[in-house]
Amino acid sequence: MAILVGKESTVVIQGITGREASMVTKLMLDYGTPVVAGVTPGRGGQKVEGVPVYDTLKAACHVHELDTSIIYVPPAAVLGAVWEAVANNIQLILIVTENIPQLDVIKILQLAKNYGVRIVGPNSVGIISPAERCKIGAIGGDKTERCFVPGCIGVISRSGGMTAESSWMVKRAGYGVSTSISIGGDALIGTPPQALLPLFEADDETEAVLLFSEPGTTFEEEVADSLEEGKFTKPLIAYVAGRFTEDMPAGTVFGHAAAIIEQKRGYPSAKMERLAKAGAYVATQFDDIIELLQRVLG
Amino acid sequence: MARLLEHHSKQLLRKLKIPVPLGEIASTPAQAAEIAQQIGFPVAVKGLIPVGKRGKAGAIGFAATKEEVLQQAEQILGMTVSFYPIEALLIEQKLAIKQELYLSITIDKASQSPVIIASTLGGIDIEELSREHPEKVSKTSIDPLIGLPEYKTVEIWSDLGLTGKLLRQASTILMRLYQMFVNFDAVIVEINPLTITEEDALIAAACVLSIDENALYRQPEIAKMVQPGSDRAWRPLTELERKLIAAGEDEAYRGTARYTEFNGGDIGFMCGGGGASLLLMDALRRFGGRPANYSEIGGNPPESKVYQLCCGVLSKAGVKGLFLAHNITNNTQIDVMAKGVVRAFKDMGIDPAQFPVVVREAGTHDEEGKQIFQAAGIEYHGDDITLEEAARLMVKKMRQFYPDYDRGSDK
Known part of the structure; x- marks a missing residue:
């Protein structure tokens, strides 16, 4: 056993087509993390390291059971991404982005409280459970x-x-x-x-x-x-x-x-x-x- | 967090239709006297610096005549408060006070929401007020997703005992202040005192406004009023700090390279990331080293950022050694760090054989990094030693190169 992430996790990456996100997707897959979907509006139908990309989280949730999201979008877009995640019943949201405006952060945290969702971050490098070979985020590098x-x-x-x-x-x-x-x-x-x-x-x-x-x-x-x-x-x-x-x-x-x-x-x-x-x-x-x-x- | 000067914050209050005293800026005593005569006596003479407790420091005075204005202006303009030299004054109409209120909005870290603090006892420090008259201080948390409903603005002041026209005026001001807090991405906005004049008008006599630096990208008007990076120093930024901030902004979204200059010191400190830098600074000092600066580099910066930070660290007068250390990196590329540092040594004309350097850089691409450091004649350590062992080694090297090291020096 471990906490928060493990073999059973099903992971989606919001902002998967970004430079750093696609690099980290590969590192996570290599380690064994079940990254099953990615979301970038306008990039639906593409693949990143073999992971299917959807335009919306809703579309991704139609195809996959998803419980964990990693948010890899620029500071100005994080509030919107979190809103989308809670609206689609994601249970654990990892926010990697740093330098998010504080007024956005308090809204993000309020959303998490209202929906009973756990947020780790902002400005987190990730979570790892080695015995389960599951890590989310850049943690551990290559x-x-x-x-x-x-x-x-x-x-x-x-x-x-x-x-x-x-x-x-x-x-x-x-x-x-x-x-x-x-x-x-x-x-x-x-x-x-x-x-x-x-x-x-x-x-x-x-x-x-x-x-x-x-x-x-x-x-x-x-x-x-x-x-x-x-x-x-x-x-x-x-x-x-x-x-x-x-x-x-x-x-x-x-x-x-x-x-x-x-x-x-x-x-x-x-x-x-x-x-x-x-x-x-x-x-x-x-x-x-x-x-x-x-x-x-x- | 970037604090605005008082005339800027009042300019914004005026924009939101919150009344403020008549006032203008003067940079000489003669100008101050001229403004005072236009406004009419008595006036307040306030030193314009981005720090609090100006009154206690003597940077705020009152004058009833032209002679008094000249004298006050002369005195305050020469002062330095909390390391900030006073170069300009705000000359303001002095209000005829009947009563003073307190009003502020800030983000409460505990409840993770905006909190409105109001009191009918204004004019004194809020910490002192909360300690001595907690029953006169009202604190209201606001759901950031809902915002401030109008009825609450009335409730807050009514519960504190305001009635009639004053209650309506104070509620309107609270609503506008909340709009200001949200619209300008404030971290704190405080009106203290919110003066009730003898004519029963409410006027924001003094205002503190700090803006969230992370939101400056969507606040172009305010961005022109503040000095970014000012929360990372306790005094006006030095020339070197300004230079390095400008360098850091070249490629804003990739990598961090922060620099804070210390008084004196002889070890150039170039470490990362945020947590390891704190640990390494503690360790260097504990082992007897004298760091010349604080810095923090991380988030996989491009070579140009590494290079510029390294040149900056090495260029400070009195620096005669370099400590380059990092936690084992998750994504920062050690080969890129190595290239930037080696180029800085070359361009600064520093020979690593004549200059104590300790490198402890492990993580992504460290094999390549090691080769670059070693080819340049720089002793390299990776995860063969701990962070604290690296700090101990740095101080040991300083002692080897400079036999008098423990006798200390100012430079």
């Missing part, structure tokens, strides 16, 4: 096994790149991952870390979770609440990057859009303290993760 091997650690990362690096550290420690999720680097996202903990809690395969965090937002504080409320009982190993930002004037963005410290809220040191108090294993250096994993899993 050498997926370099970082992602099957195992018992769930990985949640606020950084796309660090989703790979963190999973690689897990491998270096002698383990593998059940599912790794890049949740997106923005403050307004569909699935913050605390929303994933219950899924990992229920997943038999997952024995511990590794969280890569950054300054800003209240995500880590909410994760700590979940631990204290007993909603997640497996070991949680956490690392918070960006302590240097505490020496910088407030209100400046470093790294991702969400990594902004406003009036001393969002300090990494405060997050680390809060997580440790709630019972998480907090790594002061990223390299410590290897030893922590070995200690926790024995």
Whole structure:
């Protein structure tokens, strides 16, 4: 087992004919992801890497059972694409696009709430469940096994790149991952870390979770609440990057859009303290993760 | 998030038919006095800079005579507040105040929706107000798909105790402000105070407006009023930062190359992506290194972006080493990174044998990348070492090249 994506997923790519989307389609198919359809208005009837392209999602849904969509369209078109996805009963929507206007993002998130749909992203590099040989998004690139091997650690990362690096550290420690999720680097996202903990809690395969965090937002504080409320009982190993930002004037963005410290809220040191108090294993250096994993899993 | 100067935000308020005080911009004390005489005394003299708490910093004054305007203008024009030198003033009619209200609209990260904050106690900091009189502050979340229904604008002010003509006026202003928030892709719009004059008219005496930079593509009018990238610095952008932002805009939709200049430092920092850069900056500092800048590169940038960022990083005065590191990439091509960096070294006339460089670049096309780095005489690491091991190596190299390194330096 794994969470969110697996062998049973049926994947459609909205914006499949784009340069990056068609490249990633090939990488996903090579890995084993069941990509069964693509949508680009005006390109119906074409094929991308053998995958049939439809003009509308409705037309694609007539032919295929689809439950997962990857959105690979430019920022201005994402709201429309999400609207189309929820209207066609897609259950999981991965938004890869970054730099979407905030007013569009809050509408997207409201749509997801209204329709009971899960959104991962925006600005996510993807989700991968190695034992199921299923990945959605560019995650893992052309050498997926370099970082992602099957195992018992769930990985949640606020950084796309660090989703790979963190999973690689897990491998270096002698383990593998059940599912790794890049949740997106923005403050307004569909699935913050605390929303994933219950899924990992229920997943038999997952024995511990590794969280890569950054300054800003209240995500880590909410994760700590979940631990204290007993909603997640497996070991949680956490690392918070960006302590240097505490020496910088407030209100400046470093790294991702969400990594902004406003009036001393969002300090990494405060997050680390809060997580440790709630019972998480907090790594002061990223390299410590290897030893922590070995200690926790024995 | 890009903050507009006050005269720009008031220009937009006026456009939405929200009343604002009479006012004009002056860049010399003489001009200020002239404007004040046209408007009529007393006037407010406000320094025009894109930061808050101007009043506390002394960048806002009041004047009842020509002499006072000259004196205030003279004083405020020379000031620097939060690193921003004041180069222009907004001279405004000073309102006869009966009462002050507070009104703002922002996006609440917790509820992921627009929130309207209103109060009949205006003129003070909203954080202070919420702390001291929470019962006088009304907070209303709005469903972004539905928008703001008219009855709600009346409800909000009526619940706060407004009646009669004032209630109607305040409701109309709230509706227009919501339109402004949506139409201009605002991240925050705040009117504080919303003044009730002695004639019972409502006037937006002060306004803060910040616009979502991601939406500037559909806000051509506002794009001309703001400096993109200003939320990635705590002071006006430096010349080098402006240059690199312009370079980054060449091919807007492919790859990111961001740069923030630090005071001092000697290690050129060229790292990516967003999360790894934070980690690497922490690590370099912990091991005793002195980074000269922050940067972030990723999203598979073309060679030209890599080249320009690398030249920029290396060109800062005092930089005498380069740290080039990245998380294992999902799609960023290491061979393209290598080509851009090697070309930058060549064009800047830097010999890698005489200049400490640490490369830790693993991921897509790293075999080809390794060959390009090594052919240019640059020591290469891929996934044989961790990110933090690379940072440790960088500081070690600085110590080898510069035996006095730990004695520190300003440059």
